[in-house]
Amino acid sequence: MIARLAAAAALLAPAAVQAQAYSCxxxxxIPRARPDLASADQPRRVVPIGSYTxxxxxxxxxxxxxxxxxxxxxxxxxxxRFGFTLHGLWPDGxxxxxxxxxxxxxxxxxPVVRATLCATPSPxxxxxEWAKHGTCMPGExxxxxxxxxxRAYAKLRYPDMNALSRSALTAGxxxxxxxxxxxxxxxxxxxxxxxxxxxxxxxxxxxxxxFRYRRCPAHQGGLANGAALKIWRGRR
Numbered sequence: 082m083i084a085r086l087a088a089a090a091a092l093l094a095p096a097a098v099q100a101q102a103y104s105c106x107x108x109x110x111i112p113r114a115r116p117d118l119a120s121a122d123q124p125r126r127v128v129p130i131g132s133y134t135x136x137x138x139x140x141x142x143x144x145x146x147x148x149x150x151x152x153x154x155x156x157x158x159x160x161x162r163f164g165f166t167l168h169g170l171w172p173d174g175x176x177x178x179x180x181x182x183x184x185x186x187x188x189x190x191x192p193v194v195r196a197t198l199c200a201t202p203s204p205x206x207x208x209x210e211w212a213k214h215g216t217c218m219p220g221e222x223x224x225x226x227x228x229x230x231x232r233a234y235a236k237l238r239y240p241d242m243n244a245l246s247r248s249a250l251t252a253g254x255x256x257x258x259x260x261x262x263x264x265x266x267x268x269x270x271x272x273x274x275x276x277x278x279x280x281x282x283x284x285x286x287x288x289x290x291x292f293r294y295r296r297c298p299a300h301q302g303g304l305a306n307g308a309a310l311k312i313w314r315g316r317r
Contacts, residue, residue, distance in 0.1 A: 105202070107198055108159075111191065111194060111195060111198065112204055112205075113188065115205065116187075117209045118186075119181075124182070126181050126183075127180055128175070128180050129174065130174070130175075130219075131176075132287065132288060132295065133170060134285050135233050135234065135288060136168035136284070137166065137286070138167075138282070139164075139281045139283065139284075139312070140157075140165065140166050141163075143156070144156065145315070155202050164242065165237070165239060165284070166202055167197075167230060169201070169206075169230065170210075170215075171214045180217035181214065182212060186211065189204075189207055189211050189223045190224070196227070196231075200230075200231045200234055211223050211226060215227075233292060236263075237286075238262040239259070239262055240259060240261065242314070243314060246313070250310045250312065251306065251309060252303070252304035252306055253306030253307060255281070256269075265293075265294055266286070269297060270294045270296055270297060271284055271286045271297065272284070272285040272297055272303025273285075274302075274303055274304065275311075279308070279310060281310055281312045285301065285303065
């Protein structure tokens, strides 16, 4: 049975919109993810949680540069169309280090993958996010972890990305536009990232331990407010 989530193009009006999945059809058969465990390059690290980051990815840019990968087929090569997708909900440490791969884990259950796929459109990324980040959140199971992450993601609204892409843009101006679309969110509560050519890649929203937006710490990185920023629109 194919579940379909569709949003008409008319919803992409000048007002703030929900621009997550323009069109997302989940197939009856979903590829099984591989295990994702700690390694020498990505070691287990258990440190106290001091805050959280909600990371979202601009899908047209991702598909432009990485859409040929097998793990990207559902997102980029199956007729689906996405705006911002949910990269993940990440526990941060009290300082610059963050917890990761806190305990070994099995494969995320298929019903959880299916329920999450139109937000995070890759079974392998879903597995990675649970293994690396979700296992560090006390008391969470895959179902509760992804439910919490997708709730936070679903609340977000977005500025007119098409109009922004056609204007002279900086990271600071983009952050201000995002903040204006989301009550309670300020520009200093997010970090904007881009690739080496200045194309929008991700937005990281900073949260406290009660999952309320907070000012981002200086060490979290991201573009300077005055950095030039471009938005790839894809085929639109």
